[in-house]
Amino acid sequence: MSQNTDLLTLRSVSKSYGKVPVLHGIDLSIRDGEFLTVLGPSGSGKTTVLRLIGGLEPLSSGEIRLDGHDISRMPINRRPFNTVFQDYALFPHMTVSGNVGYGLSVRHIKRKEIASRVAKALDLVQLGRFADRFPAQLSGGQRQRVALARALICQPRLILLDEPLAALDLELRRQMQEFLKSIQREIKTTFLFVTHDQEEAIGMADRICVMQAGHIRQLGTPHELYYRPNCEFVARFFGENNLVAGKLGTVQGEQRSIETALGRLVCSVSDQPHLKAAPDGAGAFAAFRPEALRLADTRDSDNHFGGTIADLAFAGSSTVATITAGPDSAAQRLRLRMPSRIDGSALKSGEPVSLSFAPHEGHLVLA
Amino acid sequence: MRSAASMQAGERRLSLLVTVLAYAMPVIFVLVPLAIFLVYSFFSVDQGTIVYAPTLGNYIRFFTDPIFLPVFWNTIILCLSVAVICILLAYPTAYFLTTLKGRWRYALLMLLLVPLLMSYVIKIYAIRSILGLNGFLNKALVALGILDQPSTLFVFNMNAILLTLTLLLIPFAILPIFLSLERIPQTLLRASDDLGASGLQTFLRITLPLSLPGVASAASFVFVLAIGDFLTPQMVGGISGFTFGRILYSQFGTAYNWPFGAALSVALAIVVILAILIGERFGRNRGSSV
Numbered sequence: 001m002s003q004n005t006d007l008l009t010l011r012s013v014s015k016s017y018g019k020v021p022v023l024h025g026i027d028l029s030i031r032d033g034e035f036l037t038v039l040g041p042s043g044s045g046k047t048t049v050l051r052l053i054g055g056l057e058p059l060s061s062g063e064i065r066l067d068g069h070d071i072s073r074m075p076i077n078r079r080p081f082n083t084v085f086q087d088y089a090l091f092p093h094m095t096v097s098g099n100v101g102y103g104l105s106v107r108h109i110k111r112k113e114i115a116s117r118v119a120k121a122l123d124l125v126q127l128g129r130f131a132d133r134f135p136a137q138l139s140g141g142q143r144q145r146v147a148l149a150r151a152l153i154c155q156p157r158l159i160l161l162d163e164p165l166a167a168l169d170l171e172l173r174r175q176m177q178e179f180l181k182s183i184q185r186e187i188k189t190t191f192l193f194v195t196h197d198q199e200e201a202i203g204m205a206d207r208i209c210v211m212q213a214g215h216i217r218q219l220g221t222p223h224e225l226y227y228r229p230n231c232e233f234v235a236r237f238f239g240e241n242n243l244v245a246g247k248l249g250t251v252q253g254e255q256r257s258i259e260t261a262l263g264r265l266v267c268s269v270s271d272q273p274h275l276k277a278a279p280d281g282a283g284a285f286a287a288f289r290p291e292a293l294r295l296a297d298t299r300d301s302d303n304h305f306g307g308t309i310a311d312l313a314f315a316g317s318s319t320v321a322t323i324t325a326g327p328d329s330a331a332q333r334l335r336l337r338m339p340s341r342i343d344g345s346a347l348k349s350g351e352p353v354s355l356s357f358a359p360h361e362g363h364l365v366l367a
Numbered sequence: 368m369r370s371a372a373s374m375q376a377g378e379r380r381l382s383l384l385v386t387v388l389a390y391a392m393p394v395i396f397v398l399v400p401l402a403i404f405l406v407y408s409f410f411s412v413d414q415g416t417i418v419y420a421p422t423l424g425n426y427i428r429f430f431t432d433p434i435f436l437p438v439f440w441n442t443i444i445l446c447l448s449v450a451v452i453c454i455l456l457a458y459p460t461a462y463f464l465t466t467l468k469g470r471w472r473y474a475l476l477m478l479l480l481v482p483l484l485m486s487y488v489i490k491i492y493a494i495r496s497i498l499g500l501n502g503f504l505n506k507a508l509v510a511l512g513i514l515d516q517p518s519t520l521f522v523f524n525m526n527a528i529l530l531t532l533t534l535l536l537i538p539f540a541i542l543p544i545f546l547s548l549e550r551i552p553q554t555l556l557r558a559s560d561d562l563g564a565s566g567l568q569t570f571l572r573i574t575l576p577l578s579l580p581g582v583a584s585a586a587s588f589v590f591v592l593a594i595g596d597f598l599t600p601q602m603v604g605g606i607s608g609f610t611f612g613r614i615l616y617s618q619f620g621t622a623y624n625w626p627f628g629a630a631l632s633v634a635l636a637i638v639v640i641l642a643i644l645i646g647e648r649f650g651r652n653r654g655s656s657v
Contacts, residue, residue, distance in 0.1 A: 056557055076560040089558035093576045103562035106572070154562065 007032040013062035024214045037201040040211035082151035083160040090135040097131040103154040121149040161193045243285040261330035262305040267362035283367035288357045290337035296356035304356045408630035425630035442611035446593040449532045450586045457540035465548045498522045523605025540585040547581025580650045587646025
């Protein structure tokens with residue numbers, strides 16, 4: 001199955017509840033067979049996107065196309081999509097196999113075929129032994145898998161998952177992430193996964209669509225979003241980041257300088273033509289990840305500045321230092337992440353340090 | 368400062384008192400009277416005075432006398448019919464209520480429950496005048512040309528009791544059904560749509576089964592209230608509308624045969640308890656939490 005054909009296209013889709021707009025004309029293409037995660041803080045409209053696609057709510061304007069055909073007004077029970085609801089929405093009066101077979105039995109499929117497909121689906125989610133249990137007799141993770149089996153047995157073109165892991169504890173959530181991803185690879189169905197948890201998004205998605213306040217801010221692979229965020233919101237929201245405000249300077253090849261409170265910094269602008277084209281003096285941020293920031297001994301490297309360690313936090317495999325840098329009038333708080341050492345860090349709070357990051361590990365975002 | 372210990376002791380005494388009261392109330396006001404009835408049902412009456420010697424005579428009379436058992440069965444059938452008709456009328460009403468939005472839903476529900484605040488006797492009088500020979504029902508049927516002349520079919524017979532009890536008890540059926548329908552999470556219905564079910568399929572396979580507990584409690588409510596009622600049959604039943612409640616009432620009020628009345632009460636109580644148990648059995652749902 002090719003990942004380059006579009007399965008579903010949203011064109012300037014808007015949604016308002018009464019007079020309150022929640023989606024402002026978004027455009028989005030979902031590729032056939034991909035695992036697309038819609039990521040955003042609460043109130044960003046991410047769940048609304050899913051509900052509109054699933055047909056749980058009508059759009060206010062715009063259109064949704066499936067294989068090029070407008071399905072905006074197709075009723076929910078005719079859409080070839082199935083949803084895994086946040087609270088699972090299992091039917092409490094039916095057994096596990098009753099729940100899983102529901103989508104087939106309402107289509108009047110023969111009982112024999114239902115039984116064999118239910119058995120197959122339950123094997124896929126490793127719940128074969130629980131076929132005759134009721135939902136109330138299952139754990140959270142098991143209910144989750146029943147909900148998944150119930151959705152995928154209908155062989156939908158697209159499976160919509162609405163924060164399905166939110167109610168699970170951390171360890172179970174990690175297991176379910178891997179499990180979902182492996183099932184998606186196995187059945188090769190397109191998954192649209194909504195979450196506010198960026199760790200979840202990074203771990204599972206082929207592509208991530210970051211939403212905020214009813215707009216799509218950026219759509220790209222986790223790698224692109226992490227290393228080439230296209231706006232301040234994504235840079236701050238997606239992963240830990242250091243942002244230092246400044247004014248754009250000159251372009252030199254694939255790099256551009258920026259004048260900041262920490263002095264003149266140089267960052268990469270490769271593959272980001274809009275940053276090359278932005279006028280000199282425009283407001284922008286230099287952004288560099290905590291793990292890109294290094295303790296530098298040499299004074300001749302690029303992007304070099306001094307600071308003071310304000311705090312050290314041991315976090316298992318890594319240690320995070322909070323650093324104050326720059327002049328007192330415009331002090332910047334930066335984070336530096338380094339691998340932990342068994343004999344402890346040589347650093348102490350209050351100690352002055354000199355810091356740097358490599359230009360290709362820094363990037364720019366327009367303010 | 369008074370010691371905290373004595374305060375604590377006081378609190379403990381208070382909570383003990385509350386506990387004792389909580390258990391004492393049902394025991395004194397429910398179980399003890401029931402036990403007294405049970406004991407009395409084994410006594411007998413001789414020339415107006417109660418003979419305190421245990422006997423099974425009352426129960427033998429109940430099972431062998433050709434009057435009592437037929438009336439007993441007929442009354443049970445009557446009350447089952449009332450329960451069924453109430454459910455058939457209340458279910459669509461309650462369903463309609465749950466389709467309403469916010470304020471309207473509760474305003475209309477309150478309106479439907481207002482009759483519960485009115486005097487029972489006045490309601491029976493009102494219904495009797497509607498059912499009577501010159502009542503609204505006959506006039507309407509004649510005006511519509513369904514009847515040629517007013518009919519006596521609706522008053523002072525079993526039909527009258529059936530209609531009156533149904534009208535009186537419908538609110539008791541609407542409320543539990545409404546509550547059980549309202550408790551069904553909307554996402555279950557959306558999940559059913561999402562899985563491809565039609566509106567009718569969703570109703571028959573999700574809404575209806577999940578509201579059956581409410582239907583069961585509604586049915587047992589109505590049945591129990593109907594079978595215990597002697598006032599309605601007395602007032603609208605006439606001569607032919609003879610129910611078990613009326614016989615029971617006459618044993619206490621007219622015949623002054625308390626022991627036999629007590630035995631009949633025990634028979635009635637057994638039916639009522641059975642109805643409540645059955646209602647309770649079906650009222651509980653398998654794995655009710657999602």
